[in-house]
Amino acid sequence: MMTDPRLLSVATALPPHCFDQEATLAAARAMFAHRMRDFDRLAPVFANAGIQTRHAVRPLEWYLEPHGWPERAAIFTDCALDLLEEAGTKALERAGLRPADIDAIVCVTTTGIATPSLEARLLDRMGFRPDTVRLPIFGLGCAGGVLGLARAGMMARAMPGSTVLFLVVELCSLAHRSEEATPTNLVATALFADGAAAAVLRAGDGRGPRLRASGEHTWPGTRGIMGWRVESDGFGVIFSQDIPKLVRDRLPPVLDAFLSKQGMTRADLAGVICHTGGTKVLQALAEVLAPASDGMDDAWAVLRDCGNMSAASVMFVLERRLSRGATGPQLMVALGPGFSAALTLLEL
Known part of the structure; x- marks a missing residue:
């Protein structure tokens, strides 16, 4: 530790x-x-x-x-x-x-x-x-x-x-x-x-929230879900409308396996720190992360005020959680090209 x-x-x-x-x-x-x-x-x-x-x-x-x-x-x-x-x-x-x-x-x-x-x-x-x-x-x-x-x-x-x-x-x-x-x-x-x-x-410093563990999972055969096309004038966006369904169907066993390695279940989480991927993605994450729900309102607030800032978004949610005095084990969750799930367990 x-x-x-x-x-x-x-x-x-x-x-x-x-x-x-x-x-x-x-x-x-x-x-x-x-x-x-x-x-x-x-x-x-x-x-x-x-x-x-x-x-x-x-x-x-x-x-x-x-x-x-x-x-x-x-x-x-x-x-x-x-x-x-x-x-x-x-x-x-x-x-x-x-x-x-x-x-x-x-x-x-x-x-x-x-x-x-x-x-x-x-x-x-x-x-x-x-x-x-x-x-x-x-x-x-x-x-x-x-x-x-x-x-x-x-x-x-x-x-x-x-x-x-x-x-x-x-x-x-x-x-x-x-x-x-x-x-x-x-x-x-x-x-x-x-x-x-x-x-x-x-x-080696006893101050501040602790990063307890991190993990990731890339699902085979999902490279076309999200990414860039390189066009003559820059990047062209690729993302699938199937992302919320993929979250509901495939994230739960990945999430449970990650938490199990830490001797935890979803019920042991004090809160969540979610990437603001959009309303349908946040709704799917809320279902998958239940009963852990504290922190979803922070994700919704960042989405409302700032939109989807890709990788930066979850850090805005983290900053908001810290400023509001959140404590206990918090799971950071985001999804990205690959198609991949990113998980980090923090002790606030």
């Missing part, structure tokens, strides 16, 4: 532009209605998404026009660095640390690429040491918040006494493609948003 990683702090950051769902629907109507025969039939997805507001790195009118890959990539790098610096600075301040105190950085994203990677670009910008160990992770999708935190915990456990900074940023709005008039793109327009988060971890 003494070598288990501890969370010294958690912080989040949102970009400056905020849209309400009515404005987003109006923009979607202007973009797609004249090219989609089924637009009016599909439009209720905006009202049913459980979202009131979301944040993005560009003003709403920017998304009404087509943009090429070089422009999207440049905006991704600039804005991702701004958000990571904000979240990272807040997390360090809350932990009472300076950038020079960090020994390793784990940085997760799936909505853009940069080489040198994002955390490498932050070294000089924020004042991290030149010998800081770096681990950039791409491709975990919505599961990246849970799995990235788990990887950061593994690094902290492998280097007792060292301090690890976990960073995650997703700029989902930059994958919006105004020229793709498809139902999938319309649903993505109704759901996805931008955000970033950071956490400071250290093993």
